[in-house]
Amino acid sequence: MASTQGQVIVCKAAVAWEAKKPLTIEDVEVAPPQQGEVRVKISYTALCHTDAYTLDGLDPEGLFPCILGHEAAGIVESVGEGVTEVQPGDHVIPCYQAECRECKFCKSGKTNLCGKVRPATGVGVMLNDLKSRFTVKGQPIYHFMGTSTFSQFTVVHAVSVAKVSPEAPLEKICLLGCGIPTGLGAVWNTAKVEPNSTVAIFGLGTVGLAVAEGAKAAGASRIIGIDIDDNKASLGEKFGVTEFINPKHHQKPIQEVIVGLTDGGVDYSFECIGNVDIMRSALECCHKGWGTSVIVGVAAAGKEISTRPFQLVTGRVWKGTAFGGFKSRTQVPQLVDKYLKKEIKVDEYITHNLPLSEINNAFDLMHHGRSLRAVIHMW
Numbered sequence: 108m109a110s111t112q113g114q115v116i117v118c119k120a121a122v123a124w125e126a127k128k129p130l131t132i133e134d135v136e137v138a139p140p141q142q143g144e145v146r147v148k149i150s151y152t153a154l155c156h157t158d159a160y161t162l163d164g165l166d167p168e169g170l171f172p173c174i175l176g177h178e179a180a181g182i183v184e185s186v187g188e189g190v191t192e193v194q195p196g197d198h199v200i201p202c203y204q205a206e207c208r209e210c211k212f213c214k215s216g217k218t219n220l221c222g223k224v225r226p227a228t229g230v231g232v233m234l235n236d237l238k239s240r241f242t243v244k245g246q247p248i249y250h251f252m253g254t255s256t257f258s259q260f261t262v263v264h265a266v267s268v269a270k271v272s273p274e275a276p277l278e279k280i281c282l283l284g285c286g287i288p289t290g291l292g293a294v295w296n297t298a299k300v301e302p303n304s305t306v307a308i309f310g311l312g313t314v315g316l317a318v319a320e321g322a323k324a325a326g327a328s329r330i331i332g333i334d335i336d337d338n339k340a341s342l343g344e345k346f347g348v349t350e351f352i353n354p355k356h357h358q359k360p361i362q363e364v365i366v367g368l369t370d371g372g373v374d375y376s377f378e379c380i381g382n383v384d385i386m387r388s389a390l391e392c393c394h395k396g397w398g399t400s401v402i403v404g405v406a407a408a409g410k411e412i413s414t415r416p417f418q419l420v421t422g423r424v425w426k427g428t429a430f431g432g433f434k435s436r437t438q439v440p441q442l443v444d445k446y447l448k449k450e451i452k453v454d455e456y457i458t459h460n461l462p463l464s465e466i467n468n469a470f471d472l473m474h475h476g477r478s479l480r481a482v483i484h485m486w
């Protein structure tokens with residue numbers, strides 16, 4: 108095939124023109140990568156709840172028109188000046204959480220957050236010239252989370268690209284771009300759950316089920332799954348949930364139910380929904396003196412958390428996690444290798460496979476709670 112390096116590529120992409128409106132498939136012009144950038148041919152992308160949250164107009168950083176998508180895998184088409192970490196043909200996972208290894212955050216040893224490109228990705232552009240690489244009939248289209256994987260080709264910062272084993276099936280490992288690492292890492296890196304701990308998980312979507320999988324691997328003795336969808340009871344068991352509670356079947360506040368079941372509360376809890384009232388329940392179902400609650404869910408613009416300070420004075424700890432605390436470029440390839448060694452599940456989270464033309468159906472499935480991950484086949 109003739110090289111497309113240095114040329115504008117015209118390809119299909121699902122464009123979000125405005126909030127709360129279905130995406131439309133457009134011919135998008137994708138400019139060549141500039142200095143420190145990589146153009147990636149996206150093979151497969153899944154949908155995460157965060158894509159729906161932004162499309163629904165709930166994200167204070169949401170900009171339109173944009174190309175959503177941040178859980179994907181593909182192959183490098185070309186690289187810009189100065190890029191040495193990857194080359195055309197490499198299999199990669201674009202990572203919304205960059206890892207430059209040079210900034211204050213990366214060097215701190217305290218966080219997986221990276222400050223290098225975040226100011227640009229937060230406003231939908233590339234760092235080099237603060238412009239977008241996408242246009243439709245000449246009109247600029249914003250990037251999203253520095254990834255924009257609902258396009259057959261995307262341009263990302265080189266510090267946001269994890270090079271992975273070419274042995275791994277791209278149609279599966281696309282999921283390692285967000286939801287699964289977030290859940291596993293929330294347990295292993297953020298909470299650091301110890302053997303024999305008790306755990307409560309609020310929301311058993313992909314993220315919550317990955318928390319269950321991580322908690323089981325960490326040796327938790329009780330893993331309590333909480334969801335308003337009764338179908339999640341049997342599903343949860345497959346990922347390690349040992350007890351299921353549907354709050355709708357209880358009169359008392361759910362935190363009181365859990366405290367009663369666990370001799371004073373759980374050691375660790377995880378909020379995997381994005382609901383600030385449930386974040387409070389998750390904190391308050393933790394054991395006095397040491398219980399730790401991790402906020403994983405992303406709450407809508409304007410929402411704030413609250414509790415009585417006494418909850419913290421008496422030893423409960425409130426934390427949050429982004430991408431499960433994993434350092435993206437270093438650790439995503441390791442997670443891919445773990446999948447190849449069958450040490451972590453991936454296939455089990457995929458409930459639907461759809462062509463790009465049906466991407467709006469994938470959003471409907473998610474909104475109706477009928478899918479875990481729907482994988483979009485881009486070609």
Ligand SMILES: NC(=O)c1ccc[n+]([C@@H]2O[C@H](COP(=O)([O-])OP(=O)(O)OC[C@H]3O[C@@H](n4cnc5c(N)ncnc54)[C@H](O)[C@@H]3O)[C@@H](O)[C@H]2O)c1
Nearest residue numbers: 156157289310311312313314334335380381404405429430
């Ligand atoms: N912090 C991060 O890095 C990160 C990464 C990925 C996703 N997220 C966020 O995590 C959350 C979960 O993502 P997902 O893709 O698994 O979503 P999902 O929609 O697949 O799952 C959400 C689950 O929560 C359940 N639920 C909804 N309301 C509930 C309630 N009031 N009580 C109990 N259960 C309830 C639903 O039935 C569903 O099973 C979202 O907010 C997403 O934006 C955060």
Ligand SMILES: N[C@@H](CCC(=O)N[C@@H](CSCO)C(=O)NCC(=O)O)C(=O)O
Nearest residue numbers: 155157166167168204225285405429430
């Ligand atoms: N833009 C929102 C916040 C969105 C958010 O918190 N995103 C998570 C990843 S969700 C992936 O599905 C995250 O990693 N945040 C850290 C970061 O964005 O640097 C808002 O402004 O409230």
Ligand SMILES: [Zn+2]
Nearest residue numbers: 155157285286
């Ligand atoms: Zn996500």
Ligand SMILES: [Zn+2]
Nearest residue numbers: 207210213221
């Ligand atoms: Zn950095």
